[in-house]
Amino acid sequence: MAPSTSKAGKFHHAQLRSVLDDVGSTSDEVWQHMLSSGHSISNAEVTVDLALPSTASAEDSLVHAVEKLSEALRSSDRFAQFYREFGWASPCEYFDALGESQVMVVDVDHNDADDRLAIILLSCQIASANAARLATVPGSNCNVYLDARTYETKSGR
Numbered sequence: 001m002a003p004s005t006s007k008a009g010k011f012h013h014a015q016l017r018s019v020l021d022d023v024g025s026t027s028d029e030v031w032q033h034m035l036s037s038g039h040s041i042s043n044a045e046v047t048v049d050l051a052l053p054s055t056a057s058a059e060d061s062l063v064h065a066v067e068k069l070s071e072a073l074r075s076s077d078r079f080a081q082f083y084r085e086f087g088w089a090s091p092c093e094y095f096d097a098l099g100e101s102q103v104m105v106v107d108v109d110h111n112d113a114d115d116r117l118a119i120i121l122l123s124c125q126i127a128s129a130n131a132a133r134l135a136t137v138p139g140s141n142c143n144v145y146l147d148a149r150t151y152e153t154k155s156g157r
Contacts, residue, residue, distance in 0.1 A: 091133035
């Protein structure tokens with residue numbers, strides 16, 4: 001197999017493979033071959049219902065979040081309240097709902113400025129909640145993990 005010059009090719013051995021199927025699509029031949037090869041440690045199939053905002057709504061939300069982050073970065077007190085811009089009332093509520101570690105799926109095929117900005121916003125959001133929590137729970141920490149994926153193709157095609 002010739003080396004790939006696409007981003008997906010470059011990251012091929014460093015990621016989990018995600019398959020996005022259309023409803024009623026046929027099994028992905030490459031995926032089935034991998035599962036039957038004996039090299040797969042484990043496999044899980046899940047059904048996910050996904051609702052996405054319109055492009056305009058998503059862009060408005062992103063701009064609003066960046067504006068609020070800009071304000072929050074003016075002082076440590078403001079930064080410790082940044083997570084509240086996303087509807088959370090307290091660090092306890094935030095971490096009870098989302099946990100100490102969060103995972104962000106990163107599309108390596110089309111990783112552009114808005115993707116990088118989303119990573120920064122999530123990182124600042126969890127760091128902000130943790131900064132607020134440190135006032136009452138010294139030594140608290142949290143983690144953000146990036147799961148690099150490729151969505152270059154859909155299965156069944």
